[in-house]
Amino acid sequence: KSNNILKYSERAALCSNGLSRRLFTIMEQKKTNLVLSADVTSSKELLQLVDKTGPHVCMVKTHVDILEDFNQDVVDSLTKLAAKHDFLIFEDRKFADIGNTVVHQYSGGLYRISEWADVVNAHAIPGPGVVQGLKKVGAPKGRACLLIAEMSSSGNLATGSYTQDTVKMAEENKDFVIGFICVSKISSNPSFLHMTPGVQLEAGQDSLGQQYLTPSEVIGKRGSDLIIVGRGIYQAQDPANAAKQFQIAGYDAYVTRMAE
Ligand code: S5P
Numbered sequence: 001k002s003n004n005i006l007k008y009s010e011r012a013a014l015c016s017n018g019l020s021r022r023l024f025t026i027m028e029q030k031k032t033n034l035v036l037s038a039d040v041t042s043s044k045e046l047l048q049l050v051d052k053t054g055p056h057v058c059m060v061k062t063h064v065d066i067l068e069d070f071n072q073d074v075v076d077s078l079t080k081l082a083a084k085h086d087f088l089i090f091e092d093r094k095f096a097d098i099g100n101t102v103v104h105q106y107s108g109g110l111y112r113i114s115e116w117a118d119v120v121n122a123h124a125i126p127g128p129g130v131v132q133g134l135k136k137v138g139a140p141k142g143r144a145c146l147l148i149a150e151m152s153s154s155g156n157l158a159t160g161s162y163t164q165d166t167v168k169m170a171e172e173n174k175d176f177v178i179g180f181i182c183v184s185k186i187s188s189n190p191s192f193l194h195m196t197p198g199v200q201l202e203a204g205q206d207s208l209g210q211q212y213l214t215p216s217e218v219i220g221k222r223g224s225d226l227i228i229v230g231r232g233i234y235q236a237q238d239p240a241n242a243a244k245q246f247q248i249a250g251y252d253a254y255v256t257r258m259a260e
Pocket of ligand 1: 063150181230
């Protein structure tokens, strides 16, 4: 069976990494493949947004370095909300340096990302050392990493053999790399998660190169697993209701895909 027709629970059973197993289980139980991209700049706004939308998401993605008032309380509160609503925390740090540097960027500095983020992501451009560095810090803490194999922005260079080589790098580090940021299904291994940003209820683009596809295109036609939605939710008049609409659209596309 390909990963297009396996249920989340069946895929959970195939995962060797505990975090991907947990994510598939949450997706099945909460009936959601929605990742909230909580790209707001005040911590109060962040925590309110996450509490409101929490019932509809399986994961919350952060950019902590855009918060004007970051402090330890923010991550403590975020961790409590993750337990309350049962979602994973993904810091969208996009590591892209040599192993030794990412060790410090991941574990230290102001943010101490490895202390609170279940999942982080990395560009494959530096080669496998970036994964080895992150793994050295994250694996003992039960963390995991996604590789950016494709991007949503127009004119991006993560295409063709770069994408293929990124998939290979993931396969060689399957204990720590649990999947990809991508815009289509790029691996037939059912334990890998495919997560796609650039999603709105209508296709289109913004003024700075972001390109949007719909949930049914991303999950149904392109065979991805999770939709990552930022402005489509936090700029809506009613973010909780918008999250619910994306939850329904994404989950319906998954159910329809399995029935085909
Ligand atoms: O290729 C990418 C990879 C990422 S992680 N394109 C993206 O847009 N992202 C992130 O997804 C981006 O940094 C932002 O946090 C989110 C998309 O936000 P939206 O407001 O356009 O939905």
